[in-house]
Amino acid sequence: xxxxxxxxxVAAMAAVSAQVTSPIGVFNVSSPxxxxxxxxxxxxxxxxxxxxDVDTSGISMNINLxxxxxxxxxxxxxxTNADMSKSSNSAKQNGNVTYYEHSVNYLIxxxxxxxxxxxxxxxxxxxxxxxxTILPAAASSSLAAKSGxxxxxxxxxxxxxxxxxxxxxxxxxxLTTKTVVALAAVxxxxxxx
Ligand SMILES: *[C@@H]1O[C@H](CO)[C@@H](O)[C@H](O)[C@H]1NC(C)=O
Ligand SMILES: *[C@@H]1O[C@H](CO)[C@@H](O)[C@H](O)[C@H]1NC(C)=O
Ligand SMILES: *[C@@H]1O[C@H](CO)[C@@H](O)[C@H](O)[C@H]1NC(C)=O
Numbered sequence: 001x002x003x004x005x006x007x008x009x010v011a012a013m014a015a016v017s018a019q020v021t022s023p024i025g026v027f028n029v030s031s032p033x034x035x036x037x038x039x040x041x042x043x044x045x046x047x048x049x050x051x052x053d054v055d056t057s058g059i060s061m062n063i064n065l066x067x068x069x070x071x072x073x074x075x076x077x078x079x080t081n082a083d084m085s086k087s088s089n090s091a092k093q094n095g096n097v098t099y100y101e102h103s104v105n106y107l108i109x110x111x112x113x114x115x116x117x118x119x120x121x122x123x124x125x126x127x128x129x130x131x132x133t134i135l136p137a138a139a140s141s142s143l144a145a146k147s148g149x150x151x152x153x154x155x156x157x158x159x160x161x162x163x164x165x166x167x168x169x170x171x172x173x174x175l176t177t178k179t180v181v182a183l184a185a186v187x188x189x190x191x192x193x
Contacts, residue, residue, distance in 0.1 A: 019049070022121065022128040026054050027061075031103070032119050032132045041110045041137035046078055047103040048121060049092070056084040061123050063104060068116040068131065078106045078119070110137055 019028040031047040038044045046063050050056050061082040067074035083090070083102040090100040114136045118129040 020128060020130060022123060022126065024123060024126045026051060026056065026059060026123050027121070027128075028099075029121055029128060029130055030101075032130050034130050035132070037133045037135050038108060039135045039137060040108045040112050040114065042108060044078075044106045044108050044119070044132075045103055046106060046119060046121070047101065048082075050084065050086055050090075050100040050102070052086070052098045052100070056086060059084055059124050061121065063106075064120045064122065065106070065108075065112075066118050066120050066129075067113070068118055069113075074113070076109070076112070079104045108134060 018033055019030050020034065021028050028049040028051075029047065030049065031045045032038060044065075048061075061084055062080050063078040063082055065076040065078055082104060085102075086100040090102055092099055092101050112134055114134050116131065117134055118131050121128045121130070
């Protein structure tokens with residue numbers, strides 16, 4: 001499957017419409033995508049949009065990766081006091097709506113037991129849970145090689161995580177690659193379609 005600009009646009013629109021709004025109406029989450037697979041040892045992008053009309057200065061945001069396995073008490077911290085700032089640096093425009101987007105790129109530890117998890121975005125104690133599946137690292141290397149090829153043929157992309165493209169590059173990611181990560185997320189979705 002060769003993905004085109006058209007496919008990317010469709011994926012981008014799908015990604016926008018898939019946004020999940022927090023119960024206290026402070027932010028949306030655009031990544032991770034609910035019920036999508038992500039791969040251990042790869043990047044799990046956690047992206048949220050702050051609403052313009054909300055004063056976020058007194059709100060603290062923690063992001064956790066929580067196992068959904070019965071009887072498990074595994075909770076891994078993705079971010080503590082994540083960025084809640086609303087500056088021109090993070091401002092984005094959608095029509096005449098301004099919002100403020102922040103992203104945390106979490107490297108899923110190799111030690112994570114594959115299975116069902118939720119990514120909990122917790123603002124002042126109110127949680128927005130995004131269910132995801134974590135796949136084992138070993139299963140991903142061949143997939144990553146495939147989806148990373150020049151033709152972008154992601155035939156078996158059932159387990160595409162947006163991070164799969166960045167195999168081996170995780171430690172080199174920094175905030176300036178945020179856009180690239182966003183595009184990769186879109187590409188990941190395109191491959192999954
Ligand atoms: C948040 O998500 C809702 C529901 O998808 C959408 O209508 C709204 O435009 C989004 N707001 C921002 C700022 O992203
Ligand atoms: C979590 O589970 C492990 C073993 O399953 C146990 O040793 C540990 O005490 C538990 N921690 C909490 C906080 O319940
Ligand atoms: C701008 O937002 C207002 C409501 O806040 C809406 O009525 C109007 O249609 C919007 N204009 C555009 C160009 O999207």
